[in-house]
Amino acid sequence: MIELKFNGRGGQGVVTLSELFARAAAYEGKSVQSVPHFGAERRGASVVAYTRVSEEKIWLREPVLQPDVLVALDSSLVIENGLYKDVKTGGTIVLNTSKPPTEMKARMSTHSQVLYTVDATGIALKVLEKPIISTPMLGALSTALGLTSLSSIKRAIQFGFPNKNVDLDMESVKTAMESTMSG
Numbered sequence: 001m002i003e004l005k006f007n008g009r010g011g012q013g014v015v016t017l018s019e020l021f022a023r024a025a026a027y028e029g030k031s032v033q034s035v036p037h038f039g040a041e042r043r044g045a046s047v048v049a050y051t052r053v054s055e056e057k058i059w060l061r062e063p064v065l066q067p068d069v070l071v072a073l074d075s076s077l078v079i080e081n082g083l084y085k086d087v088k089t090g091g092t093i094v095l096n097t098s099k100p101p102t103e104m105k106a107r108m109s110t111h112s113q114v115l116y117t118v119d120a121t122g123i124a125l126k127v128l129e130k131p132i133i134s135t136p137m138l139g140a141l142s143t144a145l146g147l148t149s150l151s152s153i154k155r156a157i158q159f160g161f162p163n164k165n166v167d168l169d170m171e172s173v174k175t176a177m178e179s180t181m182s183g
Contacts, residue, residue, distance in 0.1 A: 008073030013134030018049035101183025139176030
């Protein structure tokens with residue numbers, strides 16, 4: 001089982017990203033669970049969501065405290081709050097930042113995790129002309145983990161937004177997949 005923790009701020013699409021990733025993994029035949037964790041947060045407040053992906057049925061129902069994968073839609077939350085310290089040794093961190101992985105690793109003083117960075121905000125502004133970063137982050141996550149195909153991602157987006165033309169969303173996914181850097 002792979003456990004993911006998604007962090008960001010209210011309005012960035014943290015819960016949407018968690019759900020889209022879980023649905024895309026389900027389309028790949030995996031057992032999935034996506035759980036938002038928030039109260040009466042407002043736009044800009046910290047928001048967390050958890051996703052589990054497994055070959056077997058998932059019985060756990062508690063929060064993910066030591067994730068295999070940390071996905072941060074706002075990299076400042078990871079650094080300021082030290083969230084990267086919770087990721088399992090050998091785990092993966094996917095950050096929305098324009099900075100290269102080597103610079104971010106140095107800022108976090110972490111060397112036991114694989115780090116991926118992508119400028120999801122820049123991609124969203126260029127392709128979607130709006131700061132909607134959940135779909136570019138979905139592309140980066142696909143590159144980092146290799147668990148979801150483009151066809152499953154497209155199906156998940158179409159399910160989540162049935163009345164929307166998803167061509168631009170898929171362009172943002174593909175752009176992010178191509179520009180995700182690891183280090």
